[in-house]
Amino acid sequence: xxxxxxxxxxxxxxxxxxxxxxxxxxxxxxxxxxxxxxxxxxxxxxxxxxxxxxxxxxxxxxxxxxxxxxxxxxxxxxxxxxxxxxxxxxxxxxxxxxxxxxxxxxxxxxxxxxxxxxxxxxxxxxxxxxxxxxxxxxxxxxxxxxxxxxxxxxxxxxxxxxxxxxxxxxxxxxxxxxxxxxxxxxxxxxxxxxxxxxxxxxxxxxxxxxxxxxxxxxxxxxxxxx
Numbered sequence: 001x002x003x004x005x006x007x008x009x010x011x012x013x014x015x016x017x018x019x020x021x022x023x024x025x026x027x028x029x030x031x032x033x034x035x036x037x038x039x040x041x042x043x044x045x046x047x048x049x050x051x052x053x054x055x056x057x058x059x060x061x062x063x064x065x066x067x068x069x070x071x072x073x074x075x076x077x078x079x080x081x082x083x084x085x086x087x088x089x090x091x092x093x094x095x096x097x098x099x100x101x102x103x104x105x106x107x108x109x110x111x112x113x114x115x116x117x118x119x120x121x122x123x124x125x126x127x128x129x130x131x132x133x134x135x136x137x138x139x140x141x142x143x144x145x146x147x148x149x150x151x152x153x154x155x156x157x158x159x160x161x162x163x164x165x166x167x168x169x170x171x172x173x174x175x176x177x178x179x180x181x182x183x184x185x186x187x188x189x190x191x192x193x194x195x196x197x198x199x200x201x202x203x204x205x206x207x208x209x210x211x212x213x214x215x216x217x218x219x220x221x222x223x224x225x226x
Contacts, residue, residue: 002189003028007096009088010061010070018077020086022094023061023070029098030060030068035106036180036217039098040188041073043084052097053081054185054212100188101216104155105178138165145173153178156220167220177220181211188212198224 007024014020029039040052055073062068077086088094123140124132133140141154156166157180170177183195189212196208197215199222206224209215 001032002097002100003032004095004097005029006093007070009090009092009094011090012086012088014086018086020075020077021058021072022075022085022088023072024094024096025070026096026098027067027069029096030057030071033057033060033068033071033099034103036104037099037101038188038216039071039073039096040100040185041081041085041097042095043081043088049080051186052095052188054100054188056180056216057099097188101212102214102218104180104217105153107153136165137162138169141166142169145169145175148173148175154220156180157182160225163220164223164225167223167225171221178217179220179223181216181218181223183211183216185212200224 003026005026005028007026007029010023010025012020012022026039036056038054038056040054042049042052055075057071058074059072060068061070061072073085075082075085077083085094123137125135125137125140126132127136128134145154154166154170154175154177156163156177160182163179163181167177167179181195181197183197186192186194190210193210195211197211197218198206199209199218201207209218211218
């Protein structure tokens with residue numbers, strides 16, 4: 001069940017000239033949040049801007065004993081709401097509604113050591129070659145999928161064009177793929193229909209789903225990317 005709280009700003013950490021990480025005291029929301037879910041936030045009490053904005057839960061804050069005390073969101077200053085969030089001060093109250101949406105399907109990967117023994121590794125790519133492999137992430141992904149010996153699952157988030165390319169590649173290799181969609185949302189509860197995405201129908205054709213309640217995490221092979 002989604003909760004609507006006036007969350008107190010615990011900390012606001014600038015990460016760059018436009019990015020910041022905002023920590024909010026919302027323990028009930030944090031305790032109920034699963035990976036991939038999001039919150040709708042409103043940084044002001046006036047009508048400008050009027051609507052809330054969706055943000056993925058970046059991190060759940062916990063005590064040393066593991067009790068959830070709050071959550072963080074990662075913000076980029078690009079518009080009216082994000083400017084307010086960038087300038088938010090500790091002690092300020094921000095309306096926070098959540099957790100919302102469907103989370104990532106969880107796969108038990110074991111410990112970090114077990115993951116390494118299973119051959120899990122990190123591959124970094126940059127399009128300009130400034131770090132890691134020169135090119136797009138689909139190149140090492142294609143190599144991995146071509147060489148895999150057992151069933152695999154692909155999780156993708158980021159630019160929609162990248163997720164579309166990853167989903168198509170996963171389908172080509174008969175690999176399960178989940179993507180986290182980022183759509184404009186006015187409510188986050190399914191009422192405004194501003195976040196619909198076209199998906200394949202079971203009997204052919206297509207229909208639209210509201211990504212705020214049928215997602216944001218969805219199976220990549222269901223979505224009509226074109």
